[in-house]
Amino acid sequence: MSYEPPLEKYTVSIREVAWGPAAKLKKIGGENTLPFHYFEGALPNPAGLAMEILDVRPESWSPIVLEPFEDVVSDPVRWARKCIDVYGAEALCLRLVSTDPMGMNKSAGEAAEMAKKVADAAGVPLIVWGTEAEEKDAEVLVEVAKACSGGNLLLGPVVKGNYPDVSKAALEHGHAIVAQASMDANLTKELNIALCKSFPPDRIVVDPTSSALGYGFEYTYSIIERIKQFGLFDKDKMMLMPILADVAADCWRAKEAKESKEQGILWEAITGISFLLAGANLLVVRHPESYRLIREMIMEC
Amino acid sequence: MALKGADILKSLPKTNCKECGFPTCFAFAMKIATGGAKLDQCPHINPESKAELEALLAPPMKLVTIGTGDKAMVIGEEEVLFRHEKSFFRETAIAILLSDDEEPGVIDEKLRKIQGFHFERIGQKLNVNLVAVSHDSQDKGKYTSLVKKAMEFTDMPLLLVSCETEALLEAAALCARRRPLVYPITKENVGAALPKLKELKLPVGVWAKSLEELAGVTAQLQAEGIEEMVLDPGSKNMLEAVRDQTLIRRSALKKGFRPLGYPTMAFPCFMYSDKFKEALAAAACIAKYAGIVVLNQVDERFLLPVLVQRFNIYTDPRRPMTVEEKAYEILNPDENSPILISTNYALDYFIVSGAIEEAGIPAYLAIKNTDGLGVLAAWTSGKFNGEAIAEFIKKFGIENKVKHRKLIIPGVARKLKGELEEELPGWEIILGPQEASEIPKFLAEKWSV
The missing domain is CATH 3.20.20.20 (Dihydropteroate synthase-like)
Incomplete structure (x- = not known):
């Protein structure tokens, strides 16, 4: 029987975003095909994996996911080093929880100082994340951009309400950004169009906002698939940015994840790997075991 | 590989005899193409063409x-x-x-x-x-x-x-x-x-x-x-x-x-x-x-x-996922526990119930059937307005579960507060936080009987 496998070629590529210090520059995106379709296209960069750290001791983490970091959670610098030295993290995501206006409400200046310390000590690609309070994030991320000038960080979340200030500072000080729009491909596109009037498109990663297995998973899964396909199939230039799926907090908030170590690790790893299959280019995860499992699964080609 | 009406027509007798129940062979062919009619309805099609067409019309995966x-x-x-x-x-x-x-x-x-x-x-x-x-x-x-x-x-x-x-x-x-x-x-x-x-x-x-x-x-x-x-x-x-x-x-x-x-x-x-x-x-x-x-x-x-x-x-993305209408008991609430109300859009339910669990404060989560619409859409369409909610509260006997008369409503539904104060006399209507993620903090700081 003669059989010709139905291979498909696309004429555009996902934009390649390079971030991190020169010695450890991390590239994501760049593929001209669907996720893991090595059989019909080029995927020059495997998905990026960042391990999450906080600038304060986590308050509500399950003991299951606190345990691997128990000895370092009071010191973000040591925490960062442990992720890299012990758990082999290639990238980190520092959450500036201390700046939460509803919480400790630390100043932008203090947070930026901590971000600088962590960035210097880590020496790996670093995402610096606010608290999703858009006004405060604008202050904080602008200060971080300045303090870490030239550090080529990935700053986020940048949203409709604060993008002019943050993107301006990011551009001035040599950082990339994460543009966040909630669960709607049209909003993702709108924000990209607005940003690209003054910001280079190949310095943008998009975040359609994530969710956990059993808690909205299917919405995130399909939004990621659709954004990728608007880009690849429809050649929409404003939809060709690499995609972030930040699954850490959502997964470990699920009650099922807190029931046992095995179930927790799989709750996060299955959510993460599913979103990679949908088209995410960068994941943020919390547990060292889910980090290792995902990496080994996607690197076996 | 959907077959078009015109392709199907080629194999039909083209006599427009109407015995299939359609005015013309073409109309019949168009109906078959969209799944609205079956080849069997044509008494005059020759068996060979019929077998060929059936093979083409069969679902592409068995x-x-x-x-x-x-x-x-x-x-x-x-x-x-x-x-x-x-x-x-x-x-x-x-x-x-x-x-x-x-x-x-x-x-x-x-x-x-x-x-x-x-x-x-x-x-x-x-x-x-x-x-x-x-x-x-x-x-x-x-x-x-x-x-x-x-x-x-x-x-x-x-x-x-x-x-x-x-x-x-x-x-x-x-x-x-x-x-x-x-x-x-x-x-x-x-x-x-x-x-x-x-x-x-x-x-x-x-x-x-x-x-x-x-x-x-x-x-x-x-x-x-x-x-x-x-x-x-x-x-x-x-x-x-x-x-x-x-x-x-x-x-x-x-x-x-x-x-x-x-x-x-x-x-x-x-x-x-x-x-x-x-x-x-x-x-x-x-x-x-x-x-x-x-x-x-x-x-x-x-x-x-x-x-x-x-x-x-495998959830059908064409239908919003919904949960059952009722007063959900989270962490074994008692007569002094808060009552929060939300829609039966599954994502709303998951996020709010998750936030209550995270808060560690036992509560009733009253879920009103809104046919899967979220808070604002349901309010606009009358499925989550003062009248509908008052009726729901009574129907489910929610007032019998607690000693207090306080109801926490979603923070995005500002206009609902006034409506409910009118419909539920004697109740204190409390506007909750804008974001579900703020519920733990809200309950910890604001809730008291």
């Missing part, structure tokens, strides 16, 4: 039924490559592998777990679906007795796995009335197996080392009248599975290539010895088209995440 009765598993007839294009329809069957090489104690334990296994999650039953009985010992007698044991201990459909064709067919005959899936039929054994397969009329699992070879074997079986097949492209790891499953689904749906127009199977149990990786590969195969996924474990901590992922992937 339906396969494994097992009988309540627990029969039906897979196939999928219509899309991406769930957002329409929906995935028939959930991947999860099979649990038993081997005749395993210790009897292990087998008994597995069977006991398989039979007793079920989860319930927001009113949905999550189950494993098949028992795969594998012949790994050199002893045919051992295999036969394991098949018998599996039949006795469970009422679930069986997947028979044996590379000894003779043993496989004997086992198939033994449990034929249970309608097992018989696997593997290959290029090598298809000739020898055919007479028995034709006699037993069971669904057949086909294995080949390439898609081309797979198509050759299914064509041979199909020519002999075997209709129900499940394809195993022999993928050795997750990435190969993504490739093989994608190419099979595409060949069937986009190219209308009949020899690969069948549901598929994958064996994460043979891809990875690590239980975590086995579960991850299973999740990948569920997202990427496998009709059956075979696992080697019955540990609930590994199965639950896989079953929830399957449930999510």
